[in-house]
Amino acid sequence: MEQEDFTEMEPPPSPKPSFVRNVNLAAMDEDYLYHLALDTKHNDLKDMFRDVKFVCFGGSPGRMKAFAFYMVKQLKYKITAGQTLEDISKGSDRYVLYKVGPVLSVSHGMGIPSLSILMHEILKLLNHAGCDPGEVMFFRLGTSGGLGLEPGTVVISEAAVDGLLRPYMEVATLGMVIQHPAFLCPELNKELLEVSKSVGCQSVLGKTMCTYDFYEGQARLDGAFCEYTEEDKRNFLKRAHARGIANIEMESLCFAAMCHRTGVKSAVLCVTLLDRLQGDQISTPHDVMEEWQCRPQRIIAEFIRKKLGIT
Numbered sequence: 409m410e411q412e413d414f415t416e417m418e419p420p421p422s423p424k425p426s427f428v429r430n431v432n433l434a435a436m437d438e439d440y441l442y443h444l445a446l447d448t449k450h451n452d453l454k455d456m457f458r459d460v461k462f463v464c465f466g467g468s469p470g471r472m473k474a475f476a477f478y479m480v481k482q483l484k485y486k487i488t489a490g491q492t493l494e495d496i497s498k499g500s501d502r503y504v505l506y507k508v509g510p511v512l513s514v515s516h517g518m519g520i521p522s523l524s525i526l527m528h529e530i531l532k533l534l535n536h537a538g539c540d541p542g543e544v545m546f547f548r549l550g551t552s553g554g555l556g557l558e559p560g561t562v563v564i565s566e567a568a569v570d571g572l573l574r575p576y577m578e579v580a581t582l583g584m585v586i587q588h589p590a591f592l593c594p595e596l597n598k599e600l601l602e603v604s605k606s607v608g609c610q611s612v613l614g615k616t617m618c619t620y621d622f623y624e625g626q627a628r629l630d631g632a633f634c635e636y637t638e639e640d641k642r643n644f645l646k647r648a649h650a651r652g653i654a655n656i657e658m659e660s661l662c663f664a665a666m667c668h669r670t671g672v673k674s675a676v677l678c679v680t681l682l683d684r685l686q687g688d689q690i691s692t693p694h695d696v697m698e699e700w701q702c703r704p705q706r707i708i709a710e711f712i713r714k715k716l717g718i719t
């Protein structure tokens with residue numbers, strides 16, 4: 409059956425920025441951000457986070473710790489002798505959270521459920537802290553499989569689509585399926601493309617397919633199960649490619665949908681680790697991949713430096 413083409417759907421307008429839209433929150437005496445090991449009773453969230461302007465998300469705790477240390481250098485901060493950056497969420501063991509001046513670096517784990525929990529708690533945290541949602545930006549810095557791109561290319565997502573190429577996230581809420589559009593910000597993307605050129609990173613704009621699984625969800629032939637042929641796989645990936653899908657990963661749909669609901673400016677930058685039209689296995693040497701994974705970080709670091717006027 410020919411798949412319906414949703415890829416040219418017009419983005420709905422963004423709402424007035426607000427980190428939260430929930431009348432119940434105002435009535436709560438205390439709020440426990442359980443997975444971040446922070447709460448409004450024991451932590452002065454205003455004092456800790458009021459100056460946050462850039463929230464950078466990435467899957468791996470190690471990579472987001474490294475990004476925090478990288479930002480220390482990029483923002484020309486000094487760490488006093490005998491001190492180090494602390495994982496603010498070390499009490500939880502679920503996510504890591506580092507703060508370097510106006511930059512938060514936070515890990516989200518793999519897949520939509522893990523990211524979704526974190527997004528709710530980060531959004532509430534910024535709201536409790538009294539940050540201005542019109543002044544804050546969110547970035548997902550990740551990895552992906554590319555379609556027809558040289559590995560190491562950074563894809564800046566124009567929109568995220570699900571495994572049926574639909575540009576919205578479906579959430580089962582109260583026994584109903586609710587659809588949340590997953591569009592990103594074209595003006596910010598244009599700016600990021602310029603910055604990526606200025607730091608010498610090969611980058612492209614394109615749509616990102618977000619799946620609920622790495623293997624069958626991404627049409628791999630090398631999972632523990634596979635009930636389709638190589639030709640089925642090739643046809644599916646080629647059709648996606650023909651509809652403007654540049655890469656495939658596992659969080660952009662939720663990230664874009666939740667950011668769109670807030671009206672906060674946001675972007676997704678994922679480096680491609682392989683060309684999925686050529687294969688499934690990720691076999692590039694570790695050191696080469698390490699350098700590739702730094703590329704989205706380099707672009708965002710330069711973007712932040714520019715915004716802060718750091719030369």
Ligand code: R2B
Nearest residue numbers: 467518519551657658659
């Ligand atoms: C990219 O890489 C991870 C799977 O290897 C997943 O979190 C993603 O989106």
Ligand code: URA
Nearest residue numbers: 551552553656657658
């Ligand atoms: N991450 C994914 O989700 N898919 C890939 O192919 C590579 C990284």
